[in-house]
Amino acid sequence: MEAELRDKPSFTNLRLQLKPGDSVIAEADAMAYMSSTIRMNTKWNGGVIQSLLKRFLGGESMFVNQFSTDKGGELVITQPYPGDMTCLELKGNSMYLQPGAFVACEPGVKLGVGWAGLRMLIGGEGLFRLKVSGHGRVWFGAYGGIFEREISDEYIVDTGHLVAYEPSIGVKVGMAGGIFSSFFSGEGLVTRVKGPGRIYLQSRSFDGLAAWTNAHL
Amino acid sequence: MPALHQTADQQGVFVTQKFSGGVFHADLSDGRAGVEIELLHSHLCASTADGDAFVIPYEECQLEIGGYTGKMLFCRNADRSVTLFSEDKQFPKALALAAGGRLDDQLASQLSKAKGESRRGAIFSFGLVAATLIVLVSLYFGIRAGANRVTQSLPVSLDRELGKAAYQAMPKEGSEITDPLVTEPIQSIVDRLADHAKVEGMDFELHVIDSATVNAYCLPGGTMVVYTGLISAAESPGQLAAVISHEMAHATLRHGLSRISQTLGLTAAVSLLIGDTAGIMAAAEEFFTAASINSYSRQQETEADLEGVRMLHAAAIDPSGMPSLFELLKEEHGELPEALVWVSTHPDHASRIEETQNMIDSLPAKPYKPIDLDWEALKSRVAGDSTKKADVSNSSNESSADSTVDPSELEQENGS
Numbered sequence: 001m002e003a004e005l006r007d008k009p010s011f012t013n014l015r016l017q018l019k020p021g022d023s024v025i026a027e028a029d030a031m032a033y034m035s036s037t038i039r040m041n042t043k044w045n046g047g048v049i050q051s052l053l054k055r056f057l058g059g060e061s062m063f064v065n066q067f068s069t070d071k072g073g074e075l076v077i078t079q080p081y082p083g084d085m086t087c088l089e090l091k092g093n094s095m096y097l098q099p100g101a102f103v104a105c106e107p108g109v110k111l112g113v114g115w116a117g118l119r120m121l122i123g124g125e126g127l128f129r130l131k132v133s134g135h136g137r138v139w140f141g142a143y144g145g146i147f148e149r150e151i152s153d154e155y156i157v158d159t160g161h162l163v164a165y166e167p168s169i170g171v172k173v174g175m176a177g178g179i180f181s182s183f184f185s186g187e188g189l190v191t192r193v194k195g196p197g198r199i200y201l202q203s204r205s206f207d208g209l210a211a212w213t214n215a216h217l
Numbered sequence: 218m219p220a221l222h223q224t225a226d227q228q229g230v231f232v233t234q235k236f237s238g239g240v241f242h243a244d245l246s247d248g249r250a251g252v253e254i255e256l257l258h259s260h261l262c263a264s265t266a267d268g269d270a271f272v273i274p275y276e277e278c279q280l281e282i283g284g285y286t287g288k289m290l291f292c293r294n295a296d297r298s299v300t301l302f303s304e305d306k307q308f309p310k311a312l313a314l315a316a317g318g319r320l321d322d323q324l325a326s327q328l329s330k331a332k333g334e335s336r337r338g339a340i341f342s343f344g345l346v347a348a349t350l351i352v353l354v355s356l357y358f359g360i361r362a363g364a365n366r367v368t369q370s371l372p373v374s375l376d377r378e379l380g381k382a383a384y385q386a387m388p389k390e391g392s393e394i395t396d397p398l399v400t401e402p403i404q405s406i407v408d409r410l411a412d413h414a415k416v417e418g419m420d421f422e423l424h425v426i427d428s429a430t431v432n433a434y435c436l437p438g439g440t441m442v443v444y445t446g447l448i449s450a451a452e453s454p455g456q457l458a459a460v461i462s463h464e465m466a467h468a469t470l471r472h473g474l475s476r477i478s479q480t481l482g483l484t485a486a487v488s489l490l491i492g493d494t495a496g497i498m499a500a501a502e503e504f505f506t507a508a509s510i511n512s513y514s515r516q517q518e519t520e521a522d523l524e525g526v527r528m529l530h531a532a533a534i535d536p537s538g539m540p541s542l543f544e545l546l547k548e549e550h551g552e553l554p555e556a557l558v559w560v561s562t563h564p565d566h567a568s569r570i571e572e573t574q575n576m577i578d579s580l581p582a583k584p585y586k587p588i589d590l591d592w593e594a595l596k597s598r599v600a601g602d603s604t605k606k607a608d609v610s611n612s613s614n615e616s617s618a619d620s621t622v623d624p625s626e627l628e629q630e631n632g633s
Contacts, residue, residue, distance in 0.1 A: 091250040092250055
């Protein structure tokens with residue numbers, strides 16, 4: 001299966017060229033267009049309970065669509081908001097994705113929802129997050145651009161900008177500065193991430209968009 | 218324990234344990250892979266699904282604890298080019314055992330460091346929640362005081378405009394009565410009280426509405442509305458004057474305006490202070506806004522009761538009508554379930570009786586002048602109006618009983 005991320009970075013979409021026998025799993029409603037030779041199967045996103053958890057707690061859809069083909073064909077997948085997408089190849093390792101970031105994956109990838117902990121709620125990232133593991137490619141998206149950082153020490157990320165991180169990354173929620181600057185700088189709380197491992201960041205945050213929209217209503 | 222390990226090894230039956238985990242190494246495509254880690258006699262051996270293998274001798278091992286859960290054990294070689302890690306709960310113990318004591322010190326210091334960090338994390342979270350609560354609580358009280366002060370400094374003409382606009386927009390529950398036999402006695406009560414209003418510039422404009430609803434309210438600026446139902450339900454002119462003084466007090470104390478500014482102020486101040494309002498902050502803000510609106514009007518009700526008593530006393534009207542009104546409410550309704558809505562925003566009858574009675578007792582004795590109106594005539598006139606008698610001149614023959622009023626409607630006296 002050949003994959004190409006097109007129209008980067010603002011309106012990135014994923015064009016997949018499926019060979020006979022290939023299949024791919026995508027977030028519900030992510031398909032933009034495809035060849036008539038491709039079949040679509042809707043299935044629970046994991047088991048029924050898992051699906052419900054993913055839908056209500058992980059910010060993902062209750063159903064995922066599996067696209068497969070006997071003859072080969074083209075499939076184009078998008079994410080609902082403007083922004084970049086990136087590809088990650090799993091080789092037995094795993095990665096945590098923030099709610100809503102997942103776009104598509106190859107069949108060898110396992111999708112699981114996990115409790116992220118209170119610190120992530122305080123950090124504005126949501127109580128639950130998706131864990132992708134296994135073997136194969138995973139495509140996920142962000143609002144705005146995506147940066148990738150390989151970190152060995154500590155790194156500071158504003159809340160709402162962290163899109164994905166490896167399980168080997170330690171995450172602490174802390175204040176941006178002292179008490180005064182934390183409250184009045186507009187930075188409020190930040191997340192301190194600690195390596196080793198890789199993190200993916202988005203250049204815009206939904207909280208920022210919401211606040212900006214609110215100010216102009 | 219090391220003895221056991223050596224014995225097993227000497228016998229050649231050393232059982233290797235496997236742990237799933239991962240590796241970071243520059244030669245791997247993408248620099249990482251999932252691995253199975255085996256604990257062998259002298260080293261850790263990690264193998265990927267693609268057949269790559271990585272080895273770290275125990276004496277080279279540099280241990281560190283971290284990761285998202287704070288329970289992941291990292292193991293690096295001497296030049297730190299290879300990092301193996303596993304989150305398996307058994308891994309640290311098995312590693313210590315396999316290394317035969319060589320890693321015990323490192324592991325112990327890392328474990329205590331991790332413990333310290335998780336304790337610091339818990340203290341920080343607790344401190345953050347506590348600080349947020351303190352900020353919100355002090356904001357809440359600060360804004361209550363601040364909003365009151367701001368409101369008092371605004372011109373009274375603003376209240377008048379607000380009240381007039383509100384009156385125009387409000388649905389009336391009945392037609393307005395212009396019959397001077399009804400409006401004049403009430404106007405006389407309003408006039409007597411108006412002379413002793415706390416704020417100058419109020420323009421008390423009376424509207425009597427023909428409706429069985431037992432209610433009266435005074436809008437900001439002094440637009441005063443009395444329903445005929447209230448006149449029928451009241452047992453004495455003193456009680457009627459008490460309700461009127463209470464409602465007028467809401468206007469003179471400018472409660473409507475300060476409630477608006479408090480509600481707006483709290484939201485604005487919280488978002489101003491806490492720039493990016495994350496989930497918890499928003500929820501707390503909402504909670505405090507709701508709480509302020511409720512407990513706030515309860516406090517305003519008490520203030521209006523006491524200010525009403527003061528006005529009655531100043532106008533030489535016997536203020537005992539106020540506690541007797543609450544006695545009436547208490548007798549009629551006790552603790553009826555439908556009273557709940559009202560009770561949530563109004564103090565309970567017993568404490569209103571107590572507080573107003575205490576205030577009356579503390580006021581200097583004064584000769585009270587009776588209210589100059591023909592109570593029976595007013596009530597029968599109103600009864601005639603509210604039962605829609607065509608011939609009002611016969612109304613004096615009608616019973617003055619408040620038969621058209623469902624006593625439970627007394628509960629609807631609202632504090633606007």
